[in-house]
Amino acid sequence: MRDYNKLIFEISREGRKAYSLPKCDVDTLPVDELIPEKYLSSTPTNMPEVSEVDIVRHYTNLSSKNYGVDTGFYPLGSCTMKYNPKINEVVASYDGFRNIHPLQPEETVQGALEVMYELQKALGEITGMSEVSLQPAAGAHGELTGLMIMKAYHRERGEDTKRTKIIVPDSAHGTNPASASVLGYEVVEIESDKNGDVNVEKLKEAMGDDIAGMMLTNPSTLGLFEPNVNEICDIVHAAGGLMYYDGANANAILGVTRPGDMGFDIIHLNLHKTFSTPHGGGGPGSGPVGVSEELAKFLPTPTVEKHGDVYTLNYSKPSSIGKVKGFYGHFGVCVRAYAYILSMGAEGLENVSANAVINANYLMQALKGTYKLPIDRLCKHEFVLGGIENDNGITTLDIAKRLIDYGYYPPTVYFPLTIHEAMMIEPTETESVETLDAFISAMLKIAEEAESTPELLKEAPHNTPVRRVDEVSAARNPIIKYT
Amino acid sequence: MHRYIPNTEADLTCMLDRLGLSSIDELFRDIPRELLLENGLDLPEALSEQELISKMMGLSKKNSGVNELTCFLGAGAYDHFIPVVVGELVSRSEFYTSYTPYQPEISQGTLQAIFEYQTMICNLTGMDSTNASMYDGPTACAEAARMAVDSTRRNTIAVSRTVNPEVRKVLDTYMDLCGFKIVEIGMDNGATDISQLEEQLNDDLAAVVVQSPNFFGIIEDMNAVGELLSGSKTLFISYVNPISLAVLKKPGEYGADIAVGEGQSLGNSLNFGGPYVGFLATTKKLMRKMPGRIVGQTTDVDGKRAFVLTLQAREQHIRRSKASSNICSNQGLNALASAIYMATMGESGLKEVATQCMQKAHYAQKKLTENGVYKPLFDRPFFMEFAVTSAVDPSSVNRDLLEAGILGGYQLSREYDEYTNGLLLCVTEKRTKAEIDKLVDCMLETAAKEGRGMA
Incomplete structure (x- = not known):
């Protein structure tokens, strides 16, 4: 049914319905007696009118046009598309988690507060940070929250108007400079050196009393552990700045090393990456923020606290940056992440990183003779290829699209920007060596095709619900709703 | 090995061999030694699936949600029926x-x-x-x-x-x-x-x-x-x-x-x-x-x-x-x-939900305020939430409601100092006449108990 090509509005028929509600059992009055007519709408909502069977078939057919982690191998770099355990979905759906109101009296939600408290503690231990807030909704939101804390810190010292710049390496996720600029910071980009590391000399030159701090991803988006991380932290600290850790790439460091021990002051994690919660086709994610002891007072309110055996929400934190989101964050996502940590235990988490790293190196080793590997050294959770040498004009995009024909979700392409024709591959620990071997065969076969039958790549994918789409017209003449 | 990690010890040995490495530790040799965590993470041992279910079920049961309590709480999050x-x-x-x-x-x-x-x-x-x-x-x-x-x-x-x-x-x-x-x-x-x-x-x-x-x-x-x-x-x-x-x-x-x-x-x-x-x-x-x-x-x-x-x-x-x-x-x-x-409710279903919320909220407001113990805090057209005030401390009201299995309203004094005894109640389409009547009875009982009811 992958040829199904109807919009829900196109199957709508007046008078059909898919709902049933109990009869209104209270005494009613005409609506215009309850509410003055000038407040009432005169236009329909134009919602579709369909039967329940229509709904079920429509969305089931749509789902069959999607590729998920449950469909197959999803080596999307920097996205950590690991298996999303089924049990986590089940526990998050327990009535006592799913159907509780955020403003209920605290004595009726002690279990929920305990989950939050214990998850905060576990994330603090994993990252080596003193305190954690679960409020941010996503990774980028965690970055924004972390930078807000940085700004509040400098403001308390009377230096916020002077410290107007944030340092970001050129290999950073695009969200880093974007988050900094939302807060009015000027972004100073530091070039990487030829090994893909932060150029320490350039960093020293950029330092001054106008620097609020630096955002660093470690391992970097190239999948490389920054060897000079200690020195970098020292340089920034000596100039009065703070160090921010972008934890989007934390899958390689669990139980191995901790950003708190590296010298970072503020971190965020992506529960939807490292901690196995599903990506949901774009969200919901969750981006908890952790801070050093000195910065704990700036965390968003409320914080979850434990007094004796009782869990409470503390709203009275005078130095707090305030609220960054409604209520307490993505609680439903936090329940899943907590269940994951409990399922893994300390040893399991160490195994996660060991296997994530060996899987990445195994793929890199097998592909580097055929594909360009601009930086060839031990990688962590991911690595970045630089396309393929060929005379047929085959690009990274063509390789990516051809991988779809072989049944794979393509890697992240054209990022990081520092690598020409970049192809960023992150296998994660939940893939077996057989899966990796099959992927390697497909990649090698595609490399052969790039020479022998390049049109197969240029025209790929061939057997998908739609083929390559016209993105240019979509942007030039946007149609963003059905009319 | 763990159920979410498929590589076996034998697989790992083979893979290390292919990489020319002799141990897993060597995969992390690029990390400065002083940064390596020496004694591992201080976290509990892994739970089996059965143990996890039991632990999480236990935690969830420490909460009483809107299926256990009748919810008249809104203030930004609403208990509507989900098909x-x-x-x-x-x-x-x-x-x-x-x-x-x-x-x-x-x-x-x-x-x-x-x-x-x-x-x-x-x-x-x-x-x-x-x-x-x-x-x-x-x-x-x-x-x-x-x-x-x-x-x-x-x-x-x-x-x-x-x-x-x-x-x-x-x-x-x-x-x-x-x-x-x-x-x-x-x-x-x-x-x-x-x-x-x-x-x-x-x-x-x-x-x-x-x-x-x-x-x-x-x-x-x-x-x-x-x-x-x-x-x-x-x-x-x-x-x-x-x-x-x-x-x-x-x-x-x-x-x-x-x-x-x-x-x-x-x-x-x-x-x-x-x-x-x-x-x-x-x-x-x-x-x-x-x-x-x-x-x-x-x-x-x-x-x-x-x-x-x-x-x-x-x-x-x-x-x-x-x-x-x-x-x-x-x-x-x-x-x-x-x-x-939205597709399930459609044009008429959405209207029905909105109308029932409105009718039931108005029924509740009228019934609650008709004998004068509780007064509307404001006199303006409303949708499905309304504020009342009275001589009764709203925390006593909520406490008694909770005892009766009802999740009471939002105390306005949390954010609006001037409305000391203000209580914001929400009535969605899920509430029945019997539940609303019970809410009203309980609230009047509290008022009577506190000596604030009608003589």
Whole structure:
């Protein structure tokens, strides 16, 4: 049914319905007696009118046009598309988690507060940070929250108007400079050196009393552990700045090393990456923020606290940056992440990183003779290829699209920007060596095709619900709703 | 080995061999020795699946939710009925285990569902364009304020005091740390003081934020706000309850420039506050100023209709520090739940939900206030929430209600000092006459017990 090509509005028929509600059992009055007519709408909502069977078939057919982690191998770099355990979905759906109101009296939600408290503690231990807030909704939101804390810190010292710049390496996720600029910071980009590391000399030159701090991803988006991380932290600290850790790439460091021990002051994690919660086709994610002891007072309110055996929400934190989101964050996502940590235990988490790293190196080793590997050294959770040498004009995009024909979700392409024709591959620990071997065969076969039958790549994918789409017209003449 | 990690010891040995390494430790030799964690993480041992179920079930049972207690609590999160198909369909793992739809050829399911969601949000709000969803209502409002600052090149946002305090707090944080100013518009009898708003209009004002139905459930005179702002450069940001729009005037009908709100009511569970889904809809003119993902319709190389992420030139992965926002995720699965909810309820179902909320809330308000112990705090038209006041301490009321198995109202003194004994109650379509009658009886009993009842 992958040829199904109807919009829900196109199957709508007046008078059909898919709902049933109990009869209104209270005494009613005409609506215009309850509410003055000038407040009432005169236009329909134009919602579709369909039967329940229509709904079920429509969305089931749509789902069959999607590729998920449950469909197959999803080596999307920097996205950590690991298996999303089924049990986590089940526990998050327990009535006592799913159907509780955020403003209920605290004595009726002690279990929920305990989950939050214990998850905060576990994330603090994993990252080596003193305190954690679960409020941010996503990774980028965690970055924004972390930078807000940085700004509040400098403001308390009377230096916020002077410290107007944030340092970001050129290999950073695009969200880093974007988050900094939302807060009015000027972004100073530091070039990487030829090994893909932060150029320490350039960093020293950029330092001054106008620097609020630096955002660093470690391992970097190239999948490389920054060897000079200690020195970098020292340089920034000596100039009065703070160090921010972008934890989007934390899958390689669990139980191995901790950003708190590296010298970072503020971190965020992506529960939807490292901690196995599903990506949901774009969200919901969750981006908890952790801070050093000195910065704990700036965390968003409320914080979850434990007094004796009782869990409470503390709203009275005078130095707090305030609220960054409604209520307490993505609680439903936090329940899943907590269940994951409990399922893994300390040893399991160490195994996660060991296997994530060996899987990445195994793929890199097998592909580097055929594909360009601009930086060839031990990688962590991911690595970045630089396309393929060929005379047929085959690009990274063509390789990516051809991988779809072989049944794979393509890697992240054209990022990081520092690598020409970049192809960023992150296998994660939940893939077996057989899966990796099959992927390697497909990649090698595609490399052969790039020479022998390049049109197969240029025209790929061939057997998908739609083929390559016209993105240019979509942007030039946007149609963003059905009319 | 662990059940989520397939490589066996033998596999690892082979793989290490292929890499020319002799141990797992060597995989981490690039990490400076002094940074390596020596004694491992101080976390409990792994639980088996059975142990995990028992532990999490135990924790969940320490909470009493809206299926155990009868919920009259609203204040920004609402206990509406969610048709079973919503949960069933969003549980399809092709939806929930996929990523942001970067590769359109194998993401048409997510893309089309979002395109339909965008259409529904535009229809519901009467606006021209919308994005693929926001984190939640409060952050959607903060992003709308940023859009207003950016597009008007003005620095101040005026916010009515009747806007949900949760929304205002998030707005405060964003505006404060982004270096913008917030001014408050006062209120009169539970609604925005329109004459005060008129006095506060000036050339520094990027936008005015008004909520309707407002935090107290009162329907604001959005026509008046729209007229006041029409022709001025100051944008009108309207914070709305999506369910109410099946009955009440749509933001597009009264001249709003940006409509935002909390989409939780549309098919998303209460989840102790999240994940929810925010919406942000605007005019054609401001389309390219919107944050976040947007799905557009196009064609593939064979001329077939297809959907794709579009207008990406606004976004962080292309523009980096020049992006319209740092946001790169949407609430994909929650937006999907909302779309399925709206499709299931349809034109008449949404209207029925809105009407039942309204009728039941009015029945409850009348019944509760008819003998004078509890008085309406305000005298204005309302939707499904209303505030009452009395001589009784609302914490005693709530305590007694809880004992009777009822989740009582929101104590207004938490955020509004002047309403010491104010209680905000919410009545959705889920409540029955019997439940409402019981609420009223309990509340009157408390009043009588405290010696505050009618003699």
